[in-house]
Amino acid sequence: MTALLQVAGLGKRFGGFVALDAIDLDVQQGERLGLIGPNGSGKSTLVNCVCGTLRNESGSVHFADEALDGLSAHQRTRRGLARSFQLPRPFASLSLAENVRIPLLYTVKARDRGALAGAAIDARCLDVLGQVGLAGKAERLPRDLTQIEMRKLELARAMAAEPKLLIADEAMAGLSHGEVDEIIALLIRLNERGVTVIMIEHIMRAVMEFSQRLAVLVAGRKIADGPPKDVVRDPEVVRAYLGE
Amino acid sequence: MPFTLVLIAVAAAIFAFGRWLDNSYAFVVGYIVVQYMVLGTAWNILGGYTGYVNFGVTAFFAIGAYSTVALHKLVPTLPLPVMIVVGGVLAGLVGLGTGYLTLRLRGVFFSIATLALAVVVQTLITNWDFVGGARGAYVLRPRMAPLIGGEYMQYLFLLMLGLGVIVLATARAIERSALGYGFAAIRDDEGAAEASGVPTLKLKLIATTLSGGFMGMAGAPLPFQVTYLDPASGFSLNYAVNAIAMPLIGGTGSWLGPVVGAVLVGGLQEYLRVTISSAVNVLVAGVLMVTFVIAAPQGIVGLFQRKR
Numbered sequence: 001m002t003a004l005l006q007v008a009g010l011g012k013r014f015g016g017f018v019a020l021d022a023i024d025l026d027v028q029q030g031e032r033l034g035l036i037g038p039n040g041s042g043k044s045t046l047v048n049c050v051c052g053t054l055r056n057e058s059g060s061v062h063f064a065d066e067a068l069d070g071l072s073a074h075q076r077t078r079r080g081l082a083r084s085f086q087l088p089r090p091f092a093s094l095s096l097a098e099n100v101r102i103p104l105l106y107t108v109k110a111r112d113r114g115a116l117a118g119a120a121i122d123a124r125c126l127d128v129l130g131q132v133g134l135a136g137k138a139e140r141l142p143r144d145l146t147q148i149e150m151r152k153l154e155l156a157r158a159m160a161a162e163p164k165l166l167i168a169d170e171a172m173a174g175l176s177h178g179e180v181d182e183i184i185a186l187l188i189r190l191n192e193r194g195v196t197v198i199m200i201e202h203i204m205r206a207v208m209e210f211s212q213r214l215a216v217l218v219a220g221r222k223i224a225d226g227p228p229k230d231v232v233r234d235p236e237v238v239r240a241y242l243g244e
Numbered sequence: 245m246p247f248t249l250v251l252i253a254v255a256a257a258i259f260a261f262g263r264w265l266d267n268s269y270a271f272v273v274g275y276i277v278v279q280y281m282v283l284g285t286a287w288n289i290l291g292g293y294t295g296y297v298n299f300g301v302t303a304f305f306a307i308g309a310y311s312t313v314a315l316h317k318l319v320p321t322l323p324l325p326v327m328i329v330v331g332g333v334l335a336g337l338v339g340l341g342t343g344y345l346t347l348r349l350r351g352v353f354f355s356i357a358t359l360a361l362a363v364v365v366q367t368l369i370t371n372w373d374f375v376g377g378a379r380g381a382y383v384l385r386p387r388m389a390p391l392i393g394g395e396y397m398q399y400l401f402l403l404m405l406g407l408g409v410i411v412l413a414t415a416r417a418i419e420r421s422a423l424g425y426g427f428a429a430i431r432d433d434e435g436a437a438e439a440s441g442v443p444t445l446k447l448k449l450i451a452t453t454l455s456g457g458f459m460g461m462a463g464a465p466l467p468f469q470v471t472y473l474d475p476a477s478g479f480s481l482n483y484a485v486n487a488i489a490m491p492l493i494g495g496t497g498s499w500l501g502p503v504v505g506a507v508l509v510g511g512l513q514e515y516l517r518v519t520i521s522s523a524v525n526v527l528v529a530g531v532l533m534v535t536f537v538i539a540a541p542q543g544i545v546g547l548f549q550r551k552r
Contacts, residue, residue, distance in 0.1 A: 074441045090433075
């Protein structure tokens with residue numbers, strides 16, 4: 001069986017700075033992958049290249065046996081590749097229900113060719129918000145939300161696109177212990193429904209709890225990839241995080 | 245559909261009222277106010293819904309006006325509604341081209357590019373002898389209105405009312421469609437819109453084309469209204485200022501905003517033009533715009549909407 005996401009030899013430069021150097025990464029259908037690395041190691045750049053926000057100079061990205069190279073970000077989202085942003089980027093003038101309505105209209109509805117309409121869309125918006133516990137605030141604006149609610153909205157918007165693969169880019173940064181648990185539980189529930197999840201995170205407790213497999217980026221290279229317990233004991237990983 | 249019927253009924257009632265008044269000046273005022281309503285709504289489709297501020301209103305407006313001048317010279321018998329459609333299509337195509345060239349620019353850089361467009365188009369028209377160049381062009385209008393009888397101005401007013409119905413129905417339809425949600429997503433965060441599956445470039449091109457096309461349509465009857473058109477008046481700052489000020493004053497969030505703005509500001513300007521001075525009207529738009537941007541950024545319509 002081929003992997004759901006296949007990243008092969010992916011390279012990205014910003015001027016003379018090599019942000020990503022020949023990254024290979026396969027993610028299997030239904031897997032929970034943790035992606036870690038120090039600040040500036042290229043995690044977000046990798047997400048941006050996979051999602052089409054940035055163009056990679058070399059290498060290729062295959063998703064569900066289809067080459068994504070050259071496709072724009074919205075085309076990739078429609079094929080089932082959703083992401084949340086590191087800093088929440090809600091549609092500030094729209095209500096929460098409308099925030100999740102946009103991916104519904106532009107991915108699910110566009111795929112089904114009108115099978116979803118009218119009241120069914122409204123119900124689906126509430127359903128998605130309900131999954132993250134925000135149904136009660138459906139008519140509020142994003143500015144009324146707390147920090148964790150904002151993160152949940154960010155995830156809800158990505159979930160509304162009914163993705164095959166969800167990339168959660170530091171969905172928990174700055175949250176309290178209990179709040180982190182809430183987000184982990186949310187992502188695991190999502191995974192149990194068949195969605196493959198890549199979690200990018202600095203909070204090691206969350207990463208270890210969540211991930212079935214762990215990949216480590218350091219200075220644009222992948223230095224480790226395997227079972228979490230082994231990876232965190234890998235001498236090279238320890239050196240990258242703690243120094244010599 | 246019911247909304248369009250209501251619009252048609254309102255437009256018909258306004259026209260019937262004008263006929264009952266039987267005052268030539270009332271038709272001129274009505275024409276100007278509705279013209280600004282169309283122009284403001286057209287601007288709002290790009291500026292209000294999508295968030296791209298277009299300072300080049302006069303370019304599109306004048307393309308419509310000058311296409312009528314050119315058509316009138318080539319085929320004097322061509323009915324005005326056809327000229328309006330041609331003017332709209334031409335301005336829409338220029339909108340599409342402008343969009344394609346400039347929409348990789350964001351925020352203020354897009355606005356500067358549209359400002360440059362207005363200058364470029366004005367320079368071209370000023371040096372195009374066929375439409376009168378810098379001298380200007382006379383367009384002799386018939387004395388009597390076709391089909392409906394009465395003065396020709398009544399016919400112009402009726403056409404502009406019809407255009408108003410089309411433009412408002414379109415604007416409201418956009419607001420309630422997936423297109424409207426896509427526009428709003430672009431306005432709030434273009435990157436997040438792309439990540440949500442919104443084809444941002446395509447939607448922005450739809451917005452610039454519709455917006456430019458409607459501005460061209462608003463300008464197409466102008467030569468018949470003023471009967472003498474030169475670049476200085478066709479590209480007058482008034483059109484650009486009013487087209488931006490009216491949606492901002494009325495409220496950019498909904499189709500009703502530009503209507504409220506146009507009736508209020510357009511009406512006030514006409515009143516001041518006859519009572520105080522013909523030059524005071526730009527001042528009015530400017531002062532009101534600044535006041536509203538500071539005190540009520542959601543416009544008049546925003547003041548009455550429920551606070552969320």
